[in-house]
Amino acid sequence: MPEMMMMMNNSGEQIVDIYPLSNYFFGSKPASDAFKDETLADRALRLKSKFDAHGMRTCVEAVILVELFKHPHVLLLQSKNCIYKLPGGRLRPGESDIDGLKRKLLSKLCADDDNYRTDWEVSECIGTWWKSDFETLPYPYLPSGDKIPKECTKLYLVKLPSNRDFIVPKNFKLLAVPMCQLHENHKTYGSIIAGIPQLLSRFSINMVPS
Amino acid sequence: MPEMMMMMNNSGEQIVDIYPLSNYFFGSKPASDAFKDETLADRALRLKSKFDAHGMRTCVEAVILVELFKHPHVLLLQSKNCIYKLPGGRLRPGESDIDGLKRKLLSKLCADDDNYRTDWEVSECIGTWWKSDFETLPYPYLPSGDKIPKECTKLYLVKLPSNRDFIVPKNFKLLAVPMCQLHENHKTYGSIIAGIPQLLSRFSINMVPS
Numbered sequence A, B: 001m002p003e004m005m006m007m008m009n010n011s012g013e014q015i016v017d018i019y020p021l022s023n024y025f026f027g028s029k030p031a032s033d034a035f036k037d038e039t040l041a042d043r044a045l046r047l048k049s050k051f052d053a054h055g056m057r058t059c060v061e062a063v064i065l066v067e068l069f070k071h072p073h074v075l076l077l078q079s080k081n082c083i084y085k086l087p088g089g090r091l092r093p094g095e096s097d098i099d100g101l102k103r104k105l106l107s108k109l110c111a112d113d114d115n116y117r118t119d120w121e122v123s124e125c126i127g128t129w130w131k132s133d134f135e136t137l138p139y140p141y142l143p144s145g146d147k148i149p150k151e152c153t154k155l156y157l158v159k160l161p162s163n164r165d166f167i168v169p170k171n172f173k174l175l176a177v178p179m180c181q182l183h184e185n186h187k188t189y190g191s192i193i194a195g196i197p198q199l200l201s202r203f204s205i206n207m208v209p210s
Helices: A041-053 A096-108 A186-194 A196-200 B038-053 B097-109 B186-194 B194-202
Strands: A015-018 A026-030 A057-068 A072-079 A089-090 A121-131 A150-161 A164-169 A170-176 A206-208 B015-018 B024-029 B057-068 B071-079 B088-090 B121-131 B151-159 B164-169 B172-179 B205-209
Touching: A015 A057, A015 A150, A015 B038, A041 A057, A057 A096, A057 A170, A072 A186, A089 A096, A096 A121, A096 A164, A121 A186, A121 A196, A121 B151, A150 A196, A164 A170, A164 B151, A186 A196, A186 B015, A186 B172, A186 B205, A196 B194, B015 B151, B024 B205, B038 B057, B057 B097, B057 B172, B057 B194, B071 B186, B097 B151, B121 B186, B151 B194, B164 B172, B186 B194
Parallel strands: A015 A206, A026 A164, A057 A150, B015 B205, B024 B164, B057 B151
Antiparallel strands: A057 A072, A057 A089, A072 A170, A121 A150, B057 B071, B057 B088, B071 B172, B121 B151
């Protein structure tokens, strides 16, 4: 379990402090080889051989919030082909969710010479999605029957401090997208990102002035 | 805060035990006057005058799970006009979420001579939806600007014991609907119910054999 500082309001809701977008600095670094181009067929083959070797693939992704125009915004990475992703990625075999997510956040959102100086406050898991096959859509429940899912994606709420530098590989843009634009917008963002406003609706979001 | 018995699995996920549908008994009772027929225009007028008197209307609704065919199902009330609802309803002014939800569950799911003998294990709030006006769609975030929302609907996970009688007013049917049928099925169930699988995806659902 992550260590959590939980503040509750008087209805028992957990409070999440968010800070203005203008509190943060955004820079770039060279594109990483890790973000390789590959065909969908090559990807399916690679995933299948990894599944045979290591079992279900687990991805961990970060939901990071900032405030803009008095409305919560979610940080998304946009690749050159206009695909939107949450910052995160695949766990190594045996790696814990929290360690893996911190490693991915350092590689995707921090300077290469950061040397793990930036710490990330990974809070609780807010949602999980499963794929029963490598090329199917993800669902927020386990596949029926006794089938072992091929992939599991876990979303974690990551709480920002009041200031931070974000240094992003040049083949991505980091965008702050308003909750009202994500909600039920499956066509643009896919089911996982389009569902984030619902997953966050149980929290009391406190917009801290700059 | 409700008193909670939280069991975690070794990934830190909260475990929710669910029991087979066949463990429960389903019966009926006379239709209640409280479920009145009214036109949409009359309803809007009634809600407006209540808002002027008491401020934002708060509804509390229960997400109750059972197991069928090794898949989690959600209990929904279906009215004669084929509208699906979660069991629950509006809080009285000053009433707590938990007390109000228990009162509503007694009136909608228990025999009239129950005399509060049935207790309900109301667990945590799993999601919240707001309406900025009486006749708009609900959204899982607060309306932008300084507008006071007109209505707030809070979903609570309610945990069943291994056995229970459900006694439902004759003008409703109580249905167990599979998660896979609810997911993203806004047209049939509306946004709030269609989003329940996502809200539950962070829990580890343990199907207890009968």
